[in-house]
Amino acid sequence: MRSHRARFLSIGIASAVLTAMLAACSSGSSSSSSPPATKSPILIGASLSMSGDFSADGQAFLKGYELWVQDVNAAGGLLGRQVKLVWLPDDSQVTTVTNNYNKLISVDHVNLLFGPFSSTLTAPAEQVAARNGFAFIEGAGGSPAVFSSPANVADHNLFDVSLPIEDTLAPFAQYLASLPASQRPKTAAYPMADDIFGYPPVQVAQGIMSKAGITTVYSHIFPEEVPDYAPAADNVAAKHPDVVVLGSTDVPTVAAFMKAFQQQHFVPKYFACAAGPDQGTAFTSVVGVGNADGMMVPNGWYPGSTNPQSQTMVAEYIAKYGGTASGVNADVAEAYSVGEVAAQAITATNGTVNAKIMSYLHSGVTMSSVQGPVKFDSLGRNGDLTAYMFQWQNGKFVQVLPIGAAGTVKLLAPKPAWTSG
């Protein structure tokens, strides 16, 4: 029988050996001379909508994030560390997105957070990030209500890489206002979905167009949760406005109005939407390529952009997911841009300390992305992006405003008649 002394001695030797082994391992993983594979990955957490109202956009966002992760890791990662996306599905629900970000922070211990899709989900998610001292870089929460949330006003942790939505329809409104009186439309209708993304840009456009003498014949906010928009659309069609500026948030809203207008034999001379026609094939497959002609939507990016980063991203997207350039959803570019800005911030601050990242992003530095330059103001708005207006013409998604900008083609007006598909 072994003595107690011998037993304790063997335990002590084993413990010392184990401790030495652990020390060797940990020092190896943090050593700058170690190969990248041994460094812990940078964990980036995100909540994405795989079902629910935002499922189509959520899936596009996931593709954008994953494409960026793939590209970054192929180039050796960030600071010698591979990037790993940790994402959770949120069913397009506010309560789920809040729980998700709490879990990503407290259970998954992610280093950084990326935003979800939509202002509706970004607002509550950003509050979770603010409470925990995280920077919140996002690409689809551009509503004024998001920037002016109490959490962001207090902590300045929100960074929206995309165009703030409030002024997105201003170039269109200014274009109409600038037309000679004989060519300027006489009347306009402004149906708006009851959503923090849907009505702000339309109200700004209405202000500009009303000042230019374009009479408002319809201006109402309609409930978005109703699955039937025909009554609102029929009421708009009955007024026969020259211009329809639709405060839409998704493809079905736009498609419902288009279908109702077609049934009422009404074609507006100009038909602009806050969102929907920028969804590529997700839009044209529902409304038909022929009917898409003339439909306009604002955005800070389009697949035909001559930005070299954008062209590379589009080519990689097609190689990975198939399809054509016109079919690339704008959400993909928004998500990819989030990754690009995060990468630049991590590299510049030499780490993933959120406080340093926030300071860097608020330093007035101009960064680059597939959507163009990114520079944040104190509330995280990217004021450096230009609001472009795009239009479907002969199956292609082209830039039509601002006039004279590189890549702008002639605006198609009046909108062509409806077709059978």
Added chain:
Amino acid sequence: MATELIRAVINGILGGGVYALMAVGLTLIFGVLDIINIAQGVMVVLGAYLSYALSVHLHIDLFVGLLITIPAMFLIGVTVQWAFIRPLRGSERTSMSLLASYAVAIVIEGFLYLAFGPNFVTLNASYVTQSVHLLGFYLPDIEIYGFAMAVALVAALYAILYRTRFGQSVRATMQDRTAAILVGIDVNRVSALTYGIGVAVTAAGGMIFGASGGGFNPNSGYDLISRLLALIILAGLGSIGGALVASVFMLTVESIVDIWQPTWSVAVFYAALVIVLMVKPTGLFGRQAVRAQ
């Protein structure tokens, strides 16, 4: 203003027909089985997707496709009732049926996401965007067909219920399940077939829903179910003809309010329900009235 009101009434009548097609099956199922089929909204979407698959992959016309989708949905309904609803027993049966049917809804939705993805789709045909010009108003063809189909299906259901032995069994089961068992009616068979019929009717509702709106995806059923439940409660649970009347009434009220203040239309929709229930708690054609027939 008169023109707008007339247009609103027309929208209400035609739109009510579309909703009646979706609600009739729900109220039939409740009338016989005493269960609330929360999966009804997803069943509507399933019917729409079946029509979509036949139209896109086999180029079968939407209405011709009903000859396939209605029997298919009938079989799905019978299977669901046998697998998930029949095993429920006891005094908590009605409340458990909510959970069971919700589980069915989740399963169907998941299957639809796997099969069709999250992108919105729509049902297309030449008559989907065409309309009839009548007395200065354009009436969409698809909604006229939907209303006509709703009337025809309600009439067919009445014929089944009041002109067939099976219908006798159904009415007996609705009146008193225990007594029906005692007189030798196979209530399990009646329940299964009735559930199947309720879901089969939904195939027609799904097709019209998919063709008349701006697009649907697997999640679209959740926007529907609260409205369908409100309609059948207003009608009186179990009242088939009442479902048609209630649908027309509620959609007309909503369309009229839409003229002045669209944001109020949803509130008015449910406020009208509350007001009617305060005056007549069993609904417009309440269960006592149905069972007295």
